[in-house]
Amino acid sequence: MSIRRRSTRAATLIEMIFFGAIASIVLVGVVGLLSRGGRLLEVSRRTSGAQVDLRVLLETLTEDANELVYLEDPAPLDSSGTGEPTLKFVVKSTRNESGLSVPPAPSLRRVEYKLGAPDGATKLRDCTRTVTLVGGSGGGGGGAPRTMARSIARMRVWPVAAIPLPDKRYNLVAAADDRAKLPGATVACLVVDVTVGMPSGETSADASSVTSVVTKLWCRNRVLEIARGGLQ
Amino acid sequence: MAALVAAAVAVPLLTLLFQERDTEQRSRFEYLAVLAARDEMYESRMAVACGAAADSIGHAWRPLTGNVMERLKDAAPDLSVPATYSADQRRVSTKLDLETGANPRLRVGTLQARWVDPAAGQPSGDKKERPSSLQLVFGVLIPPWVPPK
Numbered sequence: 189m190s191i192r193r194r195s196t197r198a199a200t201l202i203e204m205i206f207f208g209a210i211a212s213i214v215l216v217g218v219v220g221l222l223s224r225g226g227r228l229l230e231v232s233r234r235t236s237g238a239q240v241d242l243r244v245l246l247e248t249l250t251e252d253a254n255e256l257v258y259l260e261d262p263a264p265l266d267s268s269g270t271g272e273p274t275l276k277f278v279v280k281s282t283r284n285e286s287g288l289s290v291p292p293a294p295s296l297r298r299v300e301y302k303l304g305a306p307d308g309a310t311k312l313r314d315c316t317r318t319v320t321l322v323g324g325s326g327g328g329g330g331g332a333p334r335t336m337a338r339s340i341a342r343m344r345v346w347p348v349a350a351i352p353l354p355d356k357r358y359n360l361v362a363a364a365d366d367r368a369k370l371p372g373a374t375v376a377c378l379v380v381d382v383t384v385g386m387p388s389g390e391t392s393a394d395a396s397s398v399t400s401v402v403t404k405l406w407c408r409n410r411v412l413e414i415a416r417g418g419l420q
Numbered sequence: 421m422a423a424l425v426a427a428a429v430a431v432p433l434l435t436l437l438f439q440e441r442d443t444e445q446r447s448r449f450e451y452l453a454v455l456a457a458r459d460e461m462y463e464s465r466m467a468v469a470c471g472a473a474a475d476s477i478g479h480a481w482r483p484l485t486g487n488v489m490e491r492l493k494d495a496a497p498d499l500s501v502p503a504t505y506s507a508d509q510r511r512v513s514t515k516l517d518l519e520t521g522a523n524p525r526l527r528v529g530t531l532q533a534r535w536v537d538p539a540a541g542q543p544s545g546d547k548k549e550r551p552s553s554l555q556l557v558f559g560v561l562i563p564p565w566v567p568p569k
Contacts, residue, residue: 210425210429213429214425214428214429217429217432217433239448243451246455250458344503346501346503348496348499348501350466350469350470355565356563356565357469357470357471357565358466358469358470358471358495359470359495359496359497359498360466360470360489360492360495360496360499361496361498361499362499365498376466377462377466379488379489379501379503381488381503399448399506399508400506400507400508401452401455401506401508401509402488402503402504402505402506402509403455403456403459403488404459404462404463404488405459406458406459406462406463406466408462411462411465411466411469412465414465414466414469415465415466415468415469415560415561415563416561416563416564417563417564417565
């Protein structure tokens, strides 16, 4: 009698565990179908993948270009060479940055995009972004590089400047051009050519997963000032 | 009982999985269209600031092909950027219409960017019509140095 009661209890316990596990799975499925489900799936999708890397990199660079004030180094960034190429500029922003304590007012920040050394086997590079406050902007902290993408096969960025002409029109020239140092000249856009290789974690190149995007990321605030004649 | 429970769990999960893959593929080209639309919005403003007539920058559907600075060649005669749009981007086309609003110094631009050519049609058996283009409305300001007409 005692043995039968014990075995019945054990069977009940196993059933509870079994059906409890099924209920948990169903619950997760229901949550996935609710309003936050898309978000949850998106987060899980973002854990890897070159497409996601590309999008995160381009969106962050777009935000930075919008608020760009001046370039610290007007030379183009080109990943085809050796070393660790960088793109440095200063933005005026109120955006929250991880690890950066900033005042609520707009502050000047130095942004640096840096391509790491190519991986020995895949030849792909990491791209990191570092934000630091420019002196006198208040606040503190920052400076820790954040990885934006892990599978950069090629990245080239050409900064372009707008220079005023005597008849008040503008012309576009390379930011490294001497005319971009004239009074009234300003940075206008970043021409970006970026190719991501393959999903993070893969060990061999797969041509079908390579994606290239070429676009111009405009310095929104500069362009709007130029358009309304605010810089002349 | 076990089969019913398995079906109740597996069917929604598999449906979600395939929907997600479908969305991912569509959003890849949709994102390229978003980039193209944003680019052309500011490009139009810059072209006018560089001397182009505001009423001349509108255009019919045209694909993203060729050099990235091609549409600004008049504004950037000395600029050479060796970058051409990728094969994926050639699938995206844009169209820009301009209208004169109440303010004579402002043109209202309606930019459409599509990533699926309507001539290609929707995939067969697709019950819902999928989005295949996006629209961006913006203003193009005629610079103060341009005399009023």
